[in-house]
Amino acid sequence: MSARAELPDHGLEVLISALLRAGISVSLALIVAGTVVSFVHHPDYVRSAEALARLTRPGMAPRDLHDVGAGLAGLRGQALVMLGLLVLMATPVLRVAVSLVSFLRSRDRAFTLLTSAVLVLLLLSLFLGKAGG
């Protein structure tokens, strides 16, 4: 392997590592904050078994961005958690997007194609999810 081939990848590695770390930190902060807000708003969560049944009943989870947005507007802890989970889900997609830019810059045609294909598949999954939901 030549040094010329190695250099662009190494910068990409540092960038991707930082991106993954940032995605994790932001999403964890949101999830923890949301959980704390939930327990503060609902004192019965500490002693009521009924509350657990309500929280884990099928059909309770938000299923689109509109649900999450409405919950956030009402300062609901669980909506804050959901926002954190969405940040987590977006992190690998961003990683692929950053790789694509890097491969474009280094004029690596084969990998530009491969990376674009992966990105298209990821975006397609969101559309298919909406259609199936």
Place this chain on the structure above:
Amino acid sequence: MTPLEFTVAAFAASLAAGFFGSLLGLGGGIIVIPALTILLHVDIRYAIGASIVSVIATSSGAAAAYVRDRMANLRVAMFLETATASGALTGAFLAGILGGRWLTLGFGTAVALSAVGMMRGTMWQPAPPASPDAWADRLRLHGSYHDGAAGEEVQYRVYGTKGGLLLMYIAGAVSGLLGIGAGALKVPAMDLAMRLPIKASSATSNLMIGVTAAASAGVYFARGDIDPFVTAPVACGVVLGALLGSRLLPRIQSNAIRLVFVAILLWIGGQMIWKAIR
């Protein structure tokens, strides 16, 4: 059980799952799903939803360290992700059609089969490669990493790219179907079929798992299978466990990793198959 007790119990179980998952190149889902359904009686749909998100968390947490240390092969990951993402879309669709019993049976079988695959790798040394791989040469997939235990730079060549793609498509489908990272299938595919060293396979698998899981997570979200209350302690526990695990990986000898891996997988696979046919 109160919501507080549930949150603490789910966090503890996920911490353990993230730790071992990271050591073994798994997403942790293979441990999280049985723990949530069997120990905490969570609805299987929510367990799978929490798992697929926690799988992204494990992958990103461990992969951040592996990518920076250049243990993960970025080019191999990118190349194979075309197959895992296509597979994940297929699997996420199938999951909507199949019932819970079939999902459980499929889950157990996938786990047991991957254990058998790893056992073969332990007992029989891979044969020397028959011929160089044209795609691996053209796409410059070959790599190297620094082995902390041996204290030296390990150079390796990549073979069997077409077989690897096929296996990764299957791994992606299993991931989308069962809500797991399917690292248990990705590691042997790279280790045995493509001849990457076990540590590079494990690290690269961690990186690929995030993209594979993200491809199915959107589908699960739209179905309403991702419950924030169930998922919050699972995602947090798994990230912390994975961070601890990724600090230990470079110091653990390869054969120890494999043997622990095989034992855990056989036990979990047997449990799930028995539950499905009982």
